[in-house]
Amino acid sequence: MSLREQWVAFMTILRKEIKRYLRIWTQTLLPSAITMSLYFVIFGSLIGSRIGEMGGFTYMEFVVPGLIMMAIVTNSYANVVSSFFGSKFSHSVEELLVSPVANVVILMGYVVGGVSRGILVAIVVTLVSLFFTHLQIHSYFVVIAVVLMTSTLFALAGFINAVYANSFDDISIVPTFVLTPLIYLGGVFYSMDLLPEFWANVSRLNPLVYVVNAFRYGVLGVSDVSLPVAFGMIAFFTVAAFAYSMHLLNSGKRLRQ
Amino acid sequence: MIPALTIENLSKVYDNGFEALKGISFEVKQGDFFALLGPNGAGKSTTIGIICSLVGKTGGRVKVFDVDIDVDFPAAKRYIGIVPQEFNFNQFEKALDIVVNQAGYYGLPSALARERAEKYLRELGLWDQRDVPARMLSGGMKRRLMIARSLIHEPQLLILDEPSAGVDIEMRRSMWTFLRRINEQGTTIILTTHYLEEAEALCRHIAIINHGNIVENTSIKALLRQLSHEVFILDCAESLPEAVALEGFVARRVDDHTLEVEVQKGQHLNQVFAALESKGIRVTSMRNRANRLEEMFVNLVEGAA
Numbered sequence: 437m438s439l440r441e442q443w444v445a446f447m448t449i450l451r452k453e454i455k456r457y458l459r460i461w462t463q464t465l466l467p468s469a470i471t472m473s474l475y476f477v478i479f480g481s482l483i484g485s486r487i488g489e490m491g492g493f494t495y496m497e498f499v500v501p502g503l504i505m506m507a508i509v510t511n512s513y514a515n516v517v518s519s520f521f522g523s524k525f526s527h528s529v530e531e532l533l534v535s536p537v538a539n540v541v542i543l544m545g546y547v548v549g550g551v552s553r554g555i556l557v558a559i560v561v562t563l564v565s566l567f568f569t570h571l572q573i574h575s576y577f578v579v580i581a582v583v584l585m586t587s588t589l590f591a592l593a594g595f596i597n598a599v600y601a602n603s604f605d606d607i608s609i610v611p612t613f614v615l616t617p618l619i620y621l622g623g624v625f626y627s628m629d630l631l632p633e634f635w636a637n638v639s640r641l642n643p644l645v646y647v648v649n650a651f652r653y654g655v656l657g658v659s660d661v662s663l664p665v666a667f668g669m670i671a672f673f674t675v676a677a678f679a680y681s682m683h684l685l686n687s688g689k690r691l692r693q
Numbered sequence: 694m695i696p697a698l699t700i701e702n703l704s705k706v707y708d709n710g711f712e713a714l715k716g717i718s719f720e721v722k723q724g725d726f727f728a729l730l731g732p733n734g735a736g737k738s739t740t741i742g743i744i745c746s747l748v749g750k751t752g753g754r755v756k757v758f759d760v761d762i763d764v765d766f767p768a769a770k771r772y773i774g775i776v777p778q779e780f781n782f783n784q785f786e787k788a789l790d791i792v793v794n795q796a797g798y799y800g801l802p803s804a805l806a807r808e809r810a811e812k813y814l815r816e817l818g819l820w821d822q823r824d825v826p827a828r829m830l831s832g833g834m835k836r837r838l839m840i841a842r843s844l845i846h847e848p849q850l851l852i853l854d855e856p857s858a859g860v861d862i863e864m865r866r867s868m869w870t871f872l873r874r875i876n877e878q879g880t881t882i883i884l885t886t887h888y889l890e891e892a893e894a895l896c897r898h899i900a901i902i903n904h905g906n907i908v909e910n911t912s913i914k915a916l917l918r919q920l921s922h923e924v925f926i927l928d929c930a931e932s933l934p935e936a937v938a939l940e941g942f943v944a945r946r947v948d949d950h951t952l953e954v955e956v957q958k959g960q961h962l963n964q965v966f967a968a969l970e971s972k973g974i975r976v977t978s979m980r981n982r983a984n985r986l987e988e989m990f991v992n993l994v995e996g997a998a
Contacts, residue, residue: 437767441799445799445800448794452794526781526782528782530777532798533746534745534773536767536770537798537800
């Protein structure tokens with residue numbers, strides 16, 4: 437296929453993905469807006485007002501970047517894992533597999549679909565957060581770069597999960613038992629300065645720590661970890677997830693018999 | 694003229710050790726209407742799966758219009774349209790979207806995709822249902838939707854895996870008419886079916902696969918010529934005597950008005966009627982006891998078992 441034809445195929449997959457999550461917006465866009473509003477009310481306004489400052493900011497200002505990032509991570513992951521597993525389950529993935537479209541185009545179509553949902557939900561959550569606090573962006577470059585890299589990373593992770601999943605249970609195990617604990621322990625609600633040294637070092641093994649702190653740096657200009665290290669870690673995991681996803685597609689593992 | 698499909702020593706061993714294909718070879722000529730027959734589990738769907746990349750082969754070679762799938766599978770895929778046995782589209786998508794999206798996967802620009810989608814949905818009687826989610830369509834409509842989808846990139850080789858499964862007689866006949874027409878227009882068609890009447894009505898060549906081996910590969914006419922005998926059922930005008938003996942034929946009285954006569958290869962129906970005439974038996978209608986191809990198929994498959 438020519439580059440132009442591959443572009444048409446990519447746009448077809450992407451358009452289909454966007455149409456899918458917009459069609460079921462009450463399941464894909466609304467829950468994050470409601471959940472995050474509750475976080476803002478409970479942790480930001482009610483409890484946050486008693487906590488006082490954290491890292492030199494009000495508690496509300498401190499948690500908002502982490503909560504936005506939490507929405508990006510969960511939505512980009514959830515979009516790809518549910519969509520790709522759904523197409524595997526219904527065998528409609530065969531429509532793509534029998535066509536001449538390149539594997540990298542299939543992967544990018546799904547991943548960019550997940551990224552677009554992550555960004556859309558992030559915009560909704562950010563708008564909701566403006567009802568509770570004032571947001572001032574410290575570095576637009578860092579914010580945009582972290583959002584794009586992180587949503588890509590977790591969209592890829594969702595793809596890998598979908599390839600290995602055999603049932604709908606399998607696509608909820610990772611978000612429930614792996615992703616959510618990592619997010620909560622990734623410094624969304626607290627600064628790592630509060631942790632004893634041992635647990636602070638353990639936390640550095642959690643990739644979400646780098647994601648949350650890099651984004652917090654972009655918004656507030658403060659971070660518990662070095663920015664180059666954070667970018668390096670996110671980039672490393674993204675490249676590794678991309679390479680593994682391509683390996684799965686090229687080998688046909690769990691997709692072809 | 695290069696063949697539409699060339700299969701050489703194709704083998705497949707699944708991960709569980711099951712040997713689905715044991716080095717089969719056959720060729721399908723351009724413009725042919727070809728039947729691939731075999732009992733359940735014989736290896737038909739595995740063969741089709743390998744041709745269209747849903748199943749990985751263990752050994753052998755597959756060429757589509759001389760393009761080796763090991764050398765340039767994307768180029769080979771452009772020649773192929775596949776209608777699988779099971780419905781494999783998103784049941785929540787609209788019929789039109791399913792067909793247009795498939796065009797997109799082949800890189801067709803949007804305007805051309807919509808033009809062709811309309812053409813094939815109209816030809817298959819689905820245009821009025823274009824905005825209906827696929828799950829709301831009847832079984833026959835879903836089957837025709839898969840045919841429309843498979844034709845959207847105008848493939849030169851169309852492969853249909855059990856296209857008549859779950860389709861009523863009227864729908865089946867209109868599907869046959871449609872398939873005959875696109876075959877006449879130059880599309881090579883490969884068909885697997887359990888309805889041997891369908892293979893006999895549509896196909897010119899046939900390969901019979903059993904236990905992963907090709908047990909017959911010939912023209913339908915040549916295959917039917919191999920039949921050693923045919924059994925006819927005759928409906929008679931008057932009540933038959935208890936014992937009916939026809940000189941030169943094995944005849945069996947089924948009931949008062951029905952007679953079964955076995956005609957050996959080389960014998961003629963005129964001789965049967967002459968013998969009936971001599972006994973004063975008048976025949977109102979006659980038919981084959983079983984589809985001729987079905988009889989041949991059973992002989993070949995049971996012979997190989």
